Amino acid sequence: MKLNNKVALITGASQGIGRAIALNLASEKINLALVGRNEAKLKTVADECIKFGVRVKIYPLDLADTSKIPSLIESVKADFNSLSVLVNNAGTYANGNPFESNLKDWDYALDLNFKAVYHLTNQALKLISENDDGAIINISSIAGQMTYKGGEIYCATKYAVRAYSNCLFESVREKNIKVTCIFPGYVNTEMGRGENLDESKMIQPDDIALTVNSFLKTPLTACQTEIVIRPQRTPYK
Numbered sequence: 001m002k003l004n005n006k007v008a009l010i011t012g013a014s015q016g017i018g019r020a021i022a023l024n025l026a027s028e029k030i031n032l033a034l035v036g037r038n039e040a041k042l043k044t045v046a047d048e049c050i051k052f053g054v055r056v057k058i059y060p061l062d063l064a065d066t067s068k069i070p071s072l073i074e075s076v077k078a079d080f081n082s083l084s085v086l087v088n089n090a091g092t093y094a095n096g097n098p099f100e101s102n103l104k105d106w107d108y109a110l111d112l113n114f115k116a117v118y119h120l121t122n123q124a125l126k127l128i129s130e131n132d133d134g135a136i137i138n139i140s141s142i143a144g145q146m147t148y149k150g151g152e153i154y155c156a157t158k159y160a161v162r163a164y165s166n167c168l169f170e171s172v173r174e175k176n177i178k179v180t181c182i183f184p185g186y187v188n189t190e191m192g193r194g195e196n197l198d199e200s201k202m203i204q205p206d207d208i209a210l211t212v213n214s215f216l217k218t219p220l221t222a223c224q225t226e227i228v229i230r231p232q233r234t235p236y237k
Ligand SMILES: NC(=O)c1ccc[n+]([C@@H]2O[C@H](COP(=O)([O-])OP(=O)(O)OC[C@H]3O[C@@H](n4cnc5c(N)ncnc54)[C@H](OP(=O)(O)O)[C@@H]3O)[C@@H](O)[C@H]2O)c1
Pocket: 011, 012, 013, 014, 015, 016, 017, 018, 035, 036, 037, 038, 039, 041, 061, 062, 063, 064, 089, 090, 091, 092, 093, 112, 139, 140, 141, 142, 183, 184, 185, 186, 187, 188, 189, 190, 191, 192, 193
């Protein structure tokens, strides 16, 4: 699709992968609606993006409260009158212990990692469908492709995003709306870093941004519905 002067909404844009995607799309002259909870960090990212000569608006919001999502899309419509690209990136990590009785972390992770994705997509499609083409990019995880001990919450939410994303592609493909689900391994961000990991060998946020860029530039006749990204070398120390 042609990127110049389109509008993209990116969640989790205040840092990490979302920030990298925002900067990359700004460099392609895409106008940006940036969502996250931390207003100051969003403003910093917006200021960096504006240097590319694009329009940027920030929407500080806790997406785990899905009741706020319809008014978010109303605000984006009022500010830009258009939307072509949705990047569902905001997410949280949680370890799952099946013996625990306090399930607050489970509900929060499901609300943010999965429910916000389909609430936002449902609302955003009203705007995206008005265009000749569009794209929805869902950031899952390698944990949406393989399970591990302690991954009960995180894997469940990321597998859910994968299933949803593939069904969504079937539902919107005839409207020329591309859908992809990206499955990164360890990425060098606040969420991904760990004492046992070598940051220089982790996937870098810009690597994910380049993947999104290349997906958007794929000709209208093709769509990569699933993209797995692994660190080239093992990042374990
Ligand atoms: N890092 C990895 O190794 C890795 C691997 C595979 C997949 N992923 C996925 O990649 C996505 C981005 O993660 P990241 O690595 O860039 O992590 P990160 O640096 O921790 O960034 C997470 C982003 O999500 C936003 N966010 C968190 N909770 C939110 C909420 N309740 N409402 C709105 N925004 C919220 C944060 O902004 P605020 O704090 O301002 O709200 C931040 O911008 C996530 O979906 C994650 O599961 C990461």
